[in-house]
Amino acid sequence: MSDRYIIELNSITKTYEDNGFTAVEDFNLKVKQGEFVTFLGPSGCGKTTTLRMIAGFELPSSGQILLDGQDIAQFPPNKRPINTVFQRYALFPHMNIYDNIAFGLKLKKMKPELIKKKVSHVLEMVDLEGFEKRKVSTLSGGQQQRIAIARALVNEPKILLLDEPLGALDLKMRKEMQLELKNMHAKLGITFIYVTHDQEEALTMSDKIVVMNNGRTQQIGTPEDIYNEPKNAFVADFIGQSNIFKGIMTGHLKARFAGGEFECMDDVPEGTLVDVVVRPEDVIITKPEDGIITGKVTSVIFKGIHYEIAVESGKYEMVIQSIKSAKVGDTIGMSLEPEGIHIMIAEDHTTRFEAEIGDDLNLVYSDRTIPCDVTKVFPGSRIKDGELFDASGEKIDTSEIKVLVSIQPGDIQLSDDVEAGLTSGKIINLIYKGDHYSYVVRTIHGHDLIVDDEYLWNMDDTVGLVMPEDKMTFSIKK
Amino acid sequence: MKKTFARKYLGIPYAIFLVLFVIAPLLVLFYYAFTNATGHFTVENLIGFFTDSNTIGTLLYSLALALVVTLVCLLIAYPIAYVLARSKFNSKSVVIMLFVMPMWINFTLRLTALKEILTAIEGNLAFHPFINTVIGMTYDFLPFMILPLYNTISKLDGSLLEAARDLGAGEIQVFLKVTLPLSMPGIVSGTAMVFLPAMTNYVVPDMLYNSTYIMGSLIGSYFSAYDWHNGSMIALVLLLIIVLFTLLTGSEEEEKRGGALL
Numbered sequence A: 001m002s003d004r005y006i007i008e009l010n011s012i013t014k015t016y017e018d019n020g021f022t023a024v025e026d027f028n029l030k031v032k033q034g035e036f037v038t039f040l041g042p043s044g045c046g047k048t049t050t051l052r053m054i055a056g057f058e059l060p061s062s063g064q065i066l067l068d069g070q071d072i073a074q075f076p077p078n079k080r081p082i083n084t085v086f087q088r089y090a091l092f093p094h095m096n097i098y099d100n101i102a103f104g105l106k107l108k109k110m111k112p113e114l115i116k117k118k119v120s121h122v123l124e125m126v127d128l129e130g131f132e133k134r135k136v137s138t139l140s141g142g143q144q145q146r147i148a149i150a151r152a153l154v155n156e157p158k159i160l161l162l163d164e165p166l167g168a169l170d171l172k173m174r175k176e177m178q179l180e181l182k183n184m185h186a187k188l189g190i191t192f193i194y195v196t197h198d199q200e201e202a203l204t205m206s207d208k209i210v211v212m213n214n215g216r217t218q219q220i221g222t223p224e225d226i227y228n229e230p231k232n233a234f235v236a237d238f239i240g241q242s243n244i245f246k247g248i249m250t251g252h253l254k255a256r257f258a259g260g261e262f263e264c265m266d267d268v269p270e271g272t273l274v275d276v277v278v279r280p281e282d283v284i285i286t287k288p289e290d291g292i293i294t295g296k297v298t299s300v301i302f303k304g305i306h307y308e309i310a311v312e313s314g315k316y317e318m319v320i321q322s323i324k325s326a327k328v329g330d331t332i333g334m335s336l337e338p339e340g341i342h343i344m345i346a347e348d349h350t351t352r353f354e355a356e357i358g359d360d361l362n363l364v365y366s367d368r369t370i371p372c373d374v375t376k377v378f379p380g381s382r383i384k385d386g387e388l389f390d391a392s393g394e395k396i397d398t399s400e401i402k403v404l405v406s407i408q409p410g411d412i413q414l415s416d417d418v419e420a421g422l423t424s425g426k427i428i429n430l431i432y433k434g435d436h437y438s439y440v441v442r443t444i445h446g447h448d449l450i451v452d453d454e455y456l457w458n459m460d461d462t463v464g465l466v467m468p469e470d471k472m473t474f475s476i477k478k
Numbered sequence B: 001m002k003k004t005f006a007r008k009y010l011g012i013p014y015a016i017f018l019v020l021f022v023i024a025p026l027l028v029l030f031y032y033a034f035t036n037a038t039g040h041f042t043v044e045n046l047i048g049f050f051t052d053s054n055t056i057g058t059l060l061y062s063l064a065l066a067l068v069v070t071l072v073c074l075l076i077a078y079p080i081a082y083v084l085a086r087s088k089f090n091s092k093s094v095v096i097m098l099f100v101m102p103m104w105i106n107f108t109l110r111l112t113a114l115k116e117i118l119t120a121i122e123g124n125l126a127f128h129p130f131i132n133t134v135i136g137m138t139y140d141f142l143p144f145m146i147l148p149l150y151n152t153i154s155k156l157d158g159s160l161l162e163a164a165r166d167l168g169a170g171e172i173q174v175f176l177k178v179t180l181p182l183s184m185p186g187i188v189s190g191t192a193m194v195f196l197p198a199m200t201n202y203v204v205p206d207m208l209y210n211s212t213y214i215m216g217s218l219i220g221s222y223f224s225a226y227d228w229h230n231g232s233m234i235a236l237v238l239l240l241i242i243v244l245f246t247l248l249t250g251s252e253e254e255e256k257r258g259g260a261l262l
Helices: A047-055 A097-107 A112-125 A141-153 A171-188 A199-205 A223-228 A233-238 B007-033 B044-051 B053-086 B092-104 B107-122 B129-154 B158-166 B171-182 B184-200 B203-207 B215-224 B228-256
Strands: A005-015 A022-032 A036-040 A062-067 A082-085 A159-163 A191-196 A208-213 A216-221 A243-251 A254-257 A260-263 A273-278 A283-286 A293-302 A307-313 A316-322 A331-336 A341-345 A351-357 A363-365 A368-370 A382-384 A387-389 A402-407 A413-415 A423-432 A437-443 A448-453 A462-466 A473-477
Touching: A005 A047, A022 A047, A022 A191, A022 A216, A036 A047, A036 A199, A047 A082, A047 A159, A047 A191, A047 A208, A082 A141, A082 B158, A097 A112, A097 A141, A112 A141, A141 A171, A171 A199, A191 A199, A199 A223, A208 A223, A208 A233, A216 A223, A216 A233, A233 A243, A233 A273, A233 A341, A233 A423, A243 A316, A254 A273, A283 A316, A293 A316, A307 A331, A363 A402, A413 A448, A437 A462, B007 B228, B044 B053, B044 B228, B053 B092, B053 B129, B053 B184, B053 B215, B092 B129, B107 B129, B107 B203, B129 B184, B129 B203, B158 B171, B171 B184, B184 B215, B184 B228, B215 B228
Parallel strands: A036 A191, A036 A208, A082 A159, A159 A191
Antiparallel strands: A005 A022, A005 A062, A208 A216, A243 A254, A243 A273, A254 A260, A273 A341, A283 A331, A293 A307, A293 A331, A307 A316, A351 A363, A351 A402, A363 A368, A382 A387, A402 A473, A413 A462, A423 A437, A423 A462, A437 A448
């Protein structure tokens, strides 16, 4: 690996013109020559779209893609020295293996003898010597994938793109191919950009991982960084198993969460609201009197190399991985080393939306009425004869005024009845945070709201969003 | 009701139908083809077919006509099918319907209309009998070419085209090296759907005043002169040609595992 950047993506954004959907937003990445970079994220996070923009199948709406310093963002795929291994292999069914692999070389008008040499060399590399005359349909999935890799590598690309290449293989085959790909990468020195939703695959294979969600980069770092120092709750939840708690800094290197006060390593100012990540393997089981917090064991599952123990501590739940077992119903103590606590400054999840003042002096949001007293919005104002007057008795013209309504995630209630609340939406993400679930709800208007709720809802549930007006705060939007 | 009612009895009506309307007529055809007016066995009709320059001429004319019609249909249908199948156009089905809809209008009516248009353009239809027949048949058979092509092309795996571009192929090379070879099943079945009817259809030339006989009209002329024997022999030879053609294209299609419907 050298220090030279082979490819740089500068504030790449992709918005589809037909529906206005933004698949990737402000994506920035620098990749060094010879690096193995993985885009990791749940489906629909924009990782494949980003890869397709590097390949040239999609053109970014804005931003630069610099390959060796040259902006190739608007080049067609055939003008880029980059090759792709497709998820479903995409081998040409009307050609034999030789013609498939030689496809790119023939287009370059290379001499037939040289093509022959290169094809047999690359076949040897993927362990399929002598397969030249075989038909594509006679090959197994794993063999087809090797041919697809060979077909891309034979062109000696500057960058090899791999779009979930192992997704269609069975587990054993996948593990084998992971190792082989890793070896191939080490041997060839070609830059690999790999897309997967499998966090284990990403951790095993990559030099650098880019975690993505909802079209945005969440964190870029080495596998160790990503695992040990997740930047936010999403990364912590997506990579490995974790206990995530809401907490607050109570002093220098001290945090209170999960019903206890713990010493930690992250220097965050006192009073800051934080999200705390605790990996299950970092929890130490102690005698009840020695633990910082205590709890009752609710389940124990044997997992081979460790036990997975769920403990209920007050209203919090903690999952522990330990080589020591425990009995269901036992009360145990739990403590944590400072290194085992990962503090992330909590993001501001206040929901804000604009409402208008209706004719009957109620607030109106997208044709639903918030039954509240408008005088709350204007301090000191009063209503007389259906008109609004301010403190000094002047009449207020409400038709032009927009009101900014704010509400905290924990104050929004989810309801089965989509008609119940101010609006409704679909749950697109959920994270368990120790004593409650944190949901991302995409409303029918396309906004993503964070809602905290102690009850479990399912992904893709359609829910009504009930916002009690006494929990709302109002301000006038100028 | 009997308990032993087996599903196979459901096939009886179809078996009867097959025997009455397919096998029996074929046997009658065979009988007439290999007998003479006195009812004795003969191969003279067969020899007659291949020695009569008139018959051979008609066969060649029919073949040429069918080939030209098929080629014209293919040249018109492929771009239409390609554009329709590859476009993201929402109301594709409406456009396809527009091409298929003429089939719902009475055949004679369509041809009469076409005749009037051609007469208006050419003055006298008798001057260009071959071209007129080609136009008439193309008009008639075009949907049969478009549909299988559309089916095949729209089922083409888009990632194959992307793979080809990724490996360095430009638009034209992608088309020649991937799209076209992979649409062969559609081309084959479209060709079969057009070529075979074009060989035998005699209504179109008849209505468009093409006085040159094609195979269909030749058989008709023998039959209307009560010469069952020669007429049958021509029909039999034509049948064999068609069977041969179907076998050839069929085996190719099977090999390609083509998904062409219709």
